């Protein structure tokens with residue numbers, strides 16, 4: 390089997406939301422497909438009313454196929470300090486036209502303010518390796534790990550786009566979505582992430598600078614969080630750019646000319662158009678803008694988020710024992 394689902398951008402491409410169906414009859418919720426985590430959690434009928442501001446909720450009591458996972462619970466804190474926790478049900482989950490029966494659906498009983506504020510985001514759909522799943526006492530598998538057995542190939546692809554809808558495909562590599570060859574790089578999944586090595590970078594028309602650093606392909610993170618020195622090199626080429634400690638990163642005049650940025654990934658070059666680096670204005674006048682490339686703050690690895698991923702067609706290849714990432718231009 391294979392399937393395809395929409396990746397719909399929120400304002401400024403802060404995240405991409407995908408409609409999925411849970412339960413019988415189907416309850417549609419819009420969730421953030423996140424290759425940086427491995428829990429499928431949703432706002433639910435058990436989320437306190439004052440923590441819900443417009444989100445759609447999953448109500449297991451209305452699903453004939455829902456079963457409570459007795460004694461199971463989960464709690465997750467993301468790198469940006471947002472968090473949620475709750476209880477667990479097993480139910481049918483459909484993405485595109487692919488249904489997984491008995492998927493662990495994690496119903497939130499607490500969500501942090503960042504999630505409450507995010508009215509259109511009904512939950513997260515983890516697509517990192519199942520080793521990161523937080524359900525205890527018995528860890529659960531991601532939807533993709535359940536689905537992979539039925540998929541024609543154990544792969545999924547991300548075709549995110551700048552300020553318009555893209556797609557996530559499962560079980561198929563759709564040739565019409567990319568140009569040229571796909572260049573594959575090995576993944577180190579020992580930390581549960583889609584982690585890979587970068588070989589260097591270039592800013593604008595400058596020569597390519599070799600640099601060894603590793604990063605994770607993270608569809609659930611908005612920006613490209615890179616080593617401080619790389620980021621400093623980039624903004625040296627942007628007139629008026631400076632670090633705004635109140636905003637927590639580099640800002641620049643919204644009318645600044647932004648150079649393209651190239652990331653070396655194995656044999657491939659991921660070319661990020663300068664305009665993708667203009668993330669969003671920080672003031673209502675739209676005078677000062679916040680950069681889409683920011684420092685990874687010594688997290689220990691870089692986080693290759695949507696600002697970079699939307700510049701490529703990315704293959705998440707989970708072939709047993711040999712996970713790889715494929716990068717293609719489009």
Ligand SMILES: Cc1nn(C)c(C)c1CC(=O)Nc1ccccn1
Nearest residue numbers: 423425467468469471609610688692
């Ligand atoms: C933004 C960020 N800072 N640091 C240190 C990390 C690790 C991140 C990435 C992150 O937290 N992503 C995220 C947040 C919420 C939901 C899904 N993914």
